[in-house]
Amino acid sequence: MEDLLKLEKQICFPAYAFSRELTNLYRPLLEKLDVTYPQYLVMMVLWDEFEKTVNQLGEKLRLDSGTLTPLLKRLEQKGLVNRTRSKKDERVVLISLTETGTELKEKAKDIPTEMLKFLDISIEDLTQLKNLLNKILNK
Incomplete structure (x- = not known):
């Protein structure tokens, strides 16, 4: 009988190793912006949508509030970013970009292109990988 507990049989290990490697590739690019990778993820959401509640950010980024709150x-x-209480419901905290946060987008604009160079993979392969990962995550 085949031993399914061999490391080379697992999907978890290459996914874990790839995630760590990808984060390490981002590190020098993000250090120039003085943000960590999780902070960069928050900024990308806000650059796209300007304001979100903490709960909305958590859902979008798959982060719990215990992780997200200190990051914010x-x-x-x-x-x-600015953190403000909603006027409609004091329990809701709104996260929005400051002018400096908005300006940071311009400094970050070349990061995706730099990452493509680092990975040395076609955009088609990368898109296929992203689609497969999303398919698994959305089940």
Whole structure:
């Protein structure tokens, strides 16, 4: 009988290793912006949609509030986002971009192109990989 517990039989290991490698490739690019990878993810959502609630960010990024709250506090300390209570419901915290946070998008615009160079993979292969990962994540 085949031993399914061999490392080379697992999907989890290449997914984990790829995730770590990808994050490491982003690190020097993000250090120039003074943001971490999770902070960069938040900024990308806000560059696209300007304002979100903490819960909406958590859902979109698959992060719980215990992870997201300190991350958002650090972004606020850096002057990139504002955290304000909703006037409609005090329990809801709204996250929006500051002017500095909006300007950071211009500094980040070349990151996707740089990542493509680092990965040395076709856009078609990368799109196929992204689609497969999303298919698995959305089940």
